Amino acid sequence: MDIDALRAGQPRAVARAISGVERGGASARAIIAAIFRFTGRAHLIGITGAPGTGKSTLVNEIAKQYRRRGKRVGIVAVDPTSPFSGGAILGDRLRMQDLSGDPGVFIRSMATRGNLGGLASTTADAVKILDAAGFEIVLIETVGAGQNEVDIAKNAHTTIVVQAPGLGDDIQAIKAGILEIADLLIVNKADHDEVSATVAALEMNLNLKPMQENDWRPPVLKTIALKGEGVADAVDWIGKHRAYLEDNHLLAQRERARVRAELEMVVQRELVTRLLGGVNGSKVEMLVEKIAARELDVYTAAERLVQEKL
Amino acid sequence: MTDRPIRVLIAKPGLDGHDRGAKVVARALRDAGMEVIYTGIRQTPEMIAEAALQEDVDVVGLSILSGAHMDLFPRIVAQLKQKNVDDVLLVCGGIIPEDDLPTLKQMGFAGVFGPGTSTQDLAQFIRDQIGARAGA
Structure with a gap:
């Protein structure tokens, strides 16, 4: 692997390295060993939510905002692998065509390849490669997530949960799971009916949580991703969340939690592989x-x- | 032997919006165990080459029914070359007159699949070609 080409963000080198870590095994370990010193600079932003809420379109718009602000953007978009054939349709890129031709953007589609939790088992490694390649912002889009696909929170510094109007009432809003991991809640498709009911249910749920003085209260934002409306505000909020993490020394804490979770996962995977091998x-x-x-x-x-x- | 699922980009270059065939193929290859990056209609040669590059695909499959293939395909091949994507298997399908086949083969298209192609045959063709390359 050509480390210099990778660090310079050359697409061929980045693409090949991601394929390498996806393959797993010794060569994947060698790639990570070679690049891990150059990671830890990017702001990792997770985008999750139910299928059809507009995650990919929102990612497209968020990326455009960051490009206007002079940041290079890497995107990892995950779609599910068929439990029957092992194949997949990776269709997120289709919603991100505005970004094509921009050398400051790199998009990679990943299939879950059997992993549960909303990400592929190698997504974190693909993110490391984009980080090492100098992308200052890395957007990680999960599979269409239901209630329990919360792995993204362990992999991102800032997690955005995308909702669409009309998908559930105030009881859905107080359930445990995906809503709990949100640093930002975005109600997309805000030009549809029932927006105010969805926003109200989410706000009510947030109001039920006892807050300490320095706690982060996730904002409930409205966007119309197809028209780009509300996205600049959302990106401002991502920045505020980042500043909050830094000001309260939580970034290092989150990073340690993330690394611990990753270490446990890799140990588990290795043990299972060796035992079952x-x-x-x-x-x-x-x-x-x-x-x-x-x-x-x-x-x-x-x-x-x-x-x-x- | 490949040690990962075969990755295929399915794209429709140019302005024709008839994507049923491309979707049928994408779905069939999914069911054949491949990872299909589906970028859909109205793709420019630049977009197709960029997607092939970033996604590090094994196969680029182009679907076209507009008759513009002899104009668009050479530009796609040139774009791929320019980006050093020189090792992908190129296949295409749609409405492609027989007279164009020799030129397309020369251009690097390993397979041209018209209406009536069995999707199983297509999947097998891709598997055989990729397998042969990996073995070489």
Whole structure:
């Protein structure tokens, strides 16, 4: 890998490096080992929300705003892999065509490749590459997320949860999960009906949370991403959130939390790979048969496999 | 053997808006286990080459029904070359007269798939070609 070309942001080098980390294994580890010293400079911004709320269109507009403000922007957009075929349709780029031809923007589509939680298991590594390549802003768009895909909060400094009008009432708004991870709440498609009801439900939920003096209260913002309306204000708010994190020494704290989560994940992945790597396929099949025939319960079967490997 | 799903860019260059065929192909390749970056209609040669570059795809598939392929395709090939994307498999489909086939092959298109192509045949063609390259 050509580190100098990568650090200079040359698209071919960046693209190849991302493919490298997606492949995993020893070469992926070598790439990360070579670049990690050059990471930690970008502001990582997560964008999540239900399918069809306008995440990709919003990412397009946010990127345009940052370009006007002189920042180079890297984008990682994740879409789901089919659980049946292993294939995927990666369609986020389609909404970001305004950005094409701009050498200050790099867009990469990723498939989840079986990972749950809203991101691919290698998304954090792809983000590191964009960071090392000098993109000051990295926008990470999750798969269309429902209630529980909250991994983005561990991977970003600022998390934006995008909602659209008419998708749920005030009970949905007080449920645990995705709304809790928001640093900014954006109600997109604000030219549709029921906007004020959606905003009111989100505000009410925020009002129910006891606040300490220095707590960040997520703003509830309205945008019409297709027309670019409200996006400049949203980008100002991202800046305010960044300043809040810095002023309260939370950036370092978040960074440590992020690194800890990543370390645990990598250890888990490695352990699972090494443990399962040598498991006898026919043994697994035999156990599956026994469990399906109700001769053995799943915990006992799992215990046998683990014992055998340890 | 490739150690990742085959990545395919499906794009429609030029001004024709008939994207049913491109969507059918995208969906079929998805079901064949490939990762399909779908950029849709009205793509300029520059946009297509840029997407192929950033997405580091193995295959670029172009769908065109407007008759402008002999004008647009050379520009796409030139743009890809200019960006050093010199190792992708090029395929195309749509309404393409037989007379143009030799020129397209010369230009670097490994496969030209007209109406009536079986999507399984297309997926198999891509797998074979990519497999042969990886083995080479």
